Amino acid sequence: MARARTTADAFNAIAEPHRREILTLLKGRERVVSDIADAMGMNQPAVSKHLRVLREVGLVYVHPEGKQRRYGLDARGLEPVHGWTGGFEEYWSESLERLNTYVKKRQREEDR
């Protein structure tokens, strides 16, 4: 088997740093492709391909405007990622010591 497609879900789509950068650029502001390319110092075809992935996963939408295409953000698809990682929040919000005692306590309970 090979790696899952980048368009499989948000988890895979945002694994690419450039795609995360694009999403950040679109925060609260729609942008035209060439605009994004400029802001990223990347050539336009490359950006178009990343936008395609993001579009397929539903993280962005397109709004044709004359010969330009304005892209906008629909970050709702990021909620599963945020939610899933949130389930581990205790691992960084608590001190390492508390984490240790927590793990050990659970371990003791398991061993019983």
Place this chain on the structure above:
Amino acid sequence: MARARTTADAFNAIAEPHRREILTLLKGRERVVSDIADAMGMNQPAVSKHLRVLREVGLVYVHPEGKQRRYGLDARGLEPVHGWTGGFEEYWSESLERLNTYVKKRQREEDR
């Protein structure tokens, strides 16, 4: 260029569903490799390879115990993911907000 390595960072590491499952299994409870393999209905070499990726990214640690190797979770590396996605929270909490006002509006209209 090819896709970044799965060991490049947490973003790439958790793109794989099986690896997420492993992390979930290790929540608050250390486990031995064969234990994980059983719980996942997966053969042992495959699990070992996923564990290697997670180890390289630092999301899990190993604690040799006789001929077994006990794996534990260190989910601190997930914070960047949680934090980054958190920056988009308004995109889904806002939807809920809007849904609420929508519902209330409908209710008001129906009350009339």
Place this chain on the structure above:
DNA sequence: TTGACATTTGCCTATATAGGCATATGATCC
């Protein structure tokens, strides 16, 4: 219709898997 501009798509290469199977490496006990 033709031309100019904006964006997408096709083609190509180098690089990486994920997982199955066989095998090597480690650790423990006799």
Place this chain on the structure above:
DNA sequence: GGATCATATGCCTATATAGGCAAATGTCAA
């Protein structure tokens, strides 16, 4: 040392990129 159990690694195949460049598609204006 030799047998045995637990894990890790090597090899192999099918499948996907990410990005560079060239070319196709789309859109508007004169």
